[in-house]
Amino acid sequence: MSSASHGFSGPxxxxxxxxxxxxxxxxxxVVAQAHAHGVRTLALTDHDRSTGWQEAGDAAxxxxxxxxxxxxxxxxxxxxxxxxxxxxxxxxxxxxxxxTDRIRGDRIGRAERIVRNIGRDYDLNWDDVLAQTxxxxxxxxxxxxxxxxxxxxxRDRTEAFDGxxxxxxxYYEPHYAPDPLTAVRLITDAGGVAIIAHPVxxxxxxxxxEPYIERLIEAGLGGFEIDHRENTEAGKRELRRIAAxxxxxxxxxxxxxxxxxxxRPGEHTTSEEMVARLLARGIGTSPRFP
Numbered sequence: 001m002s003s004a005s006h007g008f009s010g011p012x013x014x015x016x017x018x019x020x021x022x023x024x025x026x027x028x029x030v031v032a033q034a035h036a037h038g039v040r041t042l043a044l045t046d047h048d049r050s051t052g053w054q055e056a057g058d059a060a061x062x063x064x065x066x067x068x069x070x071x072x073x074x075x076x077x078x079x080x081x082x083x084x085x086x087x088x089x090x091x092x093x094x095x096x097x098x099x100t101d102r103i104r105g106d107r108i109g110r111a112e113r114i115v116r117n118i119g120r121d122y123d124l125n126w127d128d129v130l131a132q133t134x135x136x137x138x139x140x141x142x143x144x145x146x147x148x149x150x151x152x153x154x155r156d157r158t159e160a161f162d163g164x165x166x167x168x169x170x171y172y173e174p175h176y177a178p179d180p181l182t183a184v185r186l187i188t189d190a191g192g193v194a195i196i197a198h199p200v201x202x203x204x205x206x207x208x209x210e211p212y213i214e215r216l217i218e219a220g221l222g223g224f225e226i227d228h229r230e231n232t233e234a235g236k237r238e239l240r241r242i243a244a245x246x247x248x249x250x251x252x253x254x255x256x257x258x259x260x261x262x263x264r265p266g267e268h269t270t271s272e273e274m275v276a277r278l279l280a281r282g283i284g285t286s287p288r289f290p
Contacts, residue, residue, distance in 0.1 A: 006277075007289045008066035008173030011269040012041035015072070015085060015197065015253030017226060017260075018056070019134045021046035022142035024096040027056035030265075035063045037265040038286070043070035043087060045271060047138050048100045048107075048277050050091040057288040062288040068278065069253065072197060074103050074175075075183040077208050082142060085251075086223060088282025089192025096190045104138050106176035111139045116146070117171040118164060120131060122153055143163050180208065181219055182240055188220035191284025195251055196221065198228040198236025207235060210242065227252025227268040231277055249277050 017023035018030045027044055034042045042065060044056040053069045060067035075082040081166065089096065099159075111129065118124050124147060132146035133139055138142055145160035154160045155236035164171060178186075180196070187194040196216075200207050213221075224239045225231075227250075231239075243250050255261070279287060 008041045008272075008275060008287075009045075010041060010236075010272050010275070011039055011266050012066075012272070012275045013039045013254050013266050013268070014041075014043040014068060014070065014086045014087070014251050014254070014275075014278075015045050016042060016043060016256040016265065017046055017072075018052045018073055019137055019258075020049060020052040021072075022257060022260060024260050027052035028059040030256065030258070031056050031063065031067075031260075032137070032271060034265040038064070038128050039266045041066040043066070043068040045072045045085055046080030046261055047072050047140070048074055048103045049138055050058035053091070059103075061288050061290050063163040066290065067288040068275075068282075069285050069287070073100070073183045073187065074177040075180040076177040076211065077180050080208065080290075081177070082183075082208065083198070084180060084187065085195040085197045086187035086190075086192045087159055087195070087278055088222035088285055088287065089187050089190040090284035093186075093284065094188045096258075098136075099182075100185055103175075103177060109141050110173050110175035111141070111144060111171040112186075114141070114144060114148075114165075114171055118148075122148075122151075122164070123154065124148065124151055130211075144255075145156075146260075156230070162198045162285075168239060169237065180212075180216060182217050184219045184221050191221040191276050191282065194220060194283045195223050195249065197223055197225045197257065198230050199224055200239060201230040202232065207238065213242060217248070221248070222278070223251065225251045225275075229253060229263060229267065230255075249274050249281075251278075 127149040
């Protein structure tokens with residue numbers, strides 16, 4: 001399937017984060033990094049917010065790239081943290097906006113609770129965390145990790161998450177998130193396309209049960225992000241089987257966070273056929289073409 005008839009070109013990376021959530025670069029800088037790594041179609045998918053769309057879209061068009069508006073919506077299924085990527089939804093949809101406001105509000109309270117817990121044993125306070133965020137950022141554990149690095153308590157985010165921020169250390173606090181069924185319905189009802197992000201980071205054990213996945217498909221789930229560095233090979237095989245059975249969209253992405261993760265733009269990409277399917281299905285907002 002030729003991309004020329006769709007107004008975009010590959011390679012396409014549909015999962016990148018800016019400092020509006022837990023990335024370390026501005027939306028325009030994220031776009032520039034993606035372009036430098038050969039990406040020509042991208043989506044900005046900050047956690048639970050769409051505030052970076054305008055800046056990222058302007059930067060993408062200026063560089064001759066196609067921009068797909070997106071978001072990574074937090075959800076939870078039992079003990080599993082499930083992230084649902086939403087593309088081309090209406091950012092002003094009342095129900096979806098109310099849910100993201102609730103998620104972000106609880107994230108802040110949760111982050112404050114974690115910092116208070118850590119502060120009992122380490123020289124860390126809330127101002128240290130705020131110093132690592134931008135005005136519009138969704139404050140979360142990555143910012144706490146950055147504050148721990150700035151304080152010299154750990155060397156990098158990886159050490160923070162493997163140590164102090166790991167649930168076994170006792171500082172962890174839960175946060176509110178809707179169930180995946182609600183997340184999929186909210187995105188779909190807002191005219192968007194819902195894709196489960198990195199669904200098998202620990203193989204089949206971390207995958208939602210197949211009967212529940214079938215319920216998500218019935219509710220409008222568009223597909224899975226299969227080509228991602230954290231998905232296991234066994235898990236990817238299982239997801240490809242389900243995707244083929246139900247004719248779902250399959251994406252591949254970097255999950256780029258700037259210096260916050262080793263992931264590089266374009267290390268995994270989405271085929272032109274699947275991007276075209278996303279564009280045809282998402283009706284809540286428009287992509288931006290060069």
